Amino acid sequence: MTDGARALADSRRELAVGALGIGVSAAGFGFVYGLAARDAGFSPIEAMAMSTFVFAGAAQFAAVGYIASGLAWPGVILLTALLNARHLLYSAALAPWLRDTSRPRRALMAHLLTDEAFALSIAHFERRGEADERGYWIAAIGSTFIPWNLATLAGATIGGQIPDPTRFGLDVVFPAAMVGLAVGLVTGRRELVAALSGAILGVVSSLIAGPGVGVIVGGMGGPLLGLLVPRAPGEEARALGTPGSAERYAMSGAHFVDGEGQALERPVLPPDSEEGLP
């Protein structure tokens, strides 16, 4: 085996170890999603359709809440598009690495791009100093897509066998998950104000016009109030399209590992200078 082949094998091994840990966590979270979806009235096939076609945990959990609160489809679709806009940054950060990959393959890779796939693959590419398409598939499919979908099916199916979910506190899974995800996104004063004002606006407008309206008013009005808050010193946004720009979008549900498979709070990303990109 040549040195290059050995280095590639070693890096893929590290990737697989990280993917295994993330896969276990994704399975647990996917199972909880399946339970929440079932509790909100989704059939197993509808819960699975979300996990296959949308394949975005936060947006799927949010959709459970939208449906439960009676939000009309256009509102669900609008909020989904806004909530998933963070993938723009992941995609922009990966683009320089994958520019030599064929367009049809990049198109397929895009559908499988998640917080976890991004974190694992960008770390793998960094270790290699070049893209590794097979590594991306391991990260995207092995760590998340398969465990997420299988666990969704299990949760949505087994959830129907639980006679009284409230007895086990399962009715709070959804709001608790929403708060947990929101906490992971609060990285500064603006995010905090956006979250708090979104919550207050949402509750007040829900009491006036119903939960469906309240979620939209809160979700879209909160960021406007957040923008009024001056950014903290040194809290400058990184330029979009650089790997560092995606760091600010890392969700708390995502799990990042360093080169030795150890858990990190944030992904390992190169500086804004794009140094190290191919």
Next chain:
Amino acid sequence: MSVELIGLALLMGLVTYPSRALPLLAPGIERLPPLALEYLRLVGPSVLAALAAVGVMVVTDDAGRPFFHVGIEWAAVVVCGALTASRRNLFVGLVGGVALVAVARGLGLVGFPV
């Protein structure tokens, strides 16, 4: 078995795909005005917090009228948020929040949702 929401899932996937694909397929297209990007960045915490708050603070009666609700669910989301922030692990937070409610109800300290 209901299949109505499959259509919604397809539409949600359709509006998600451009964010994932455009920079990969057409590099440079993601360069939106900074203010628009900042707004989009703040949508995440805002909409998630709104969903959580509405989920635990607003309930509707049989006639569909919304009213303000106070209950153990509030404590569950606080516990989940605190555990997630301190442990950097959402799953741990979820287990903590759910366990609190299950124990409180099991001991008869609080009632069940109507």
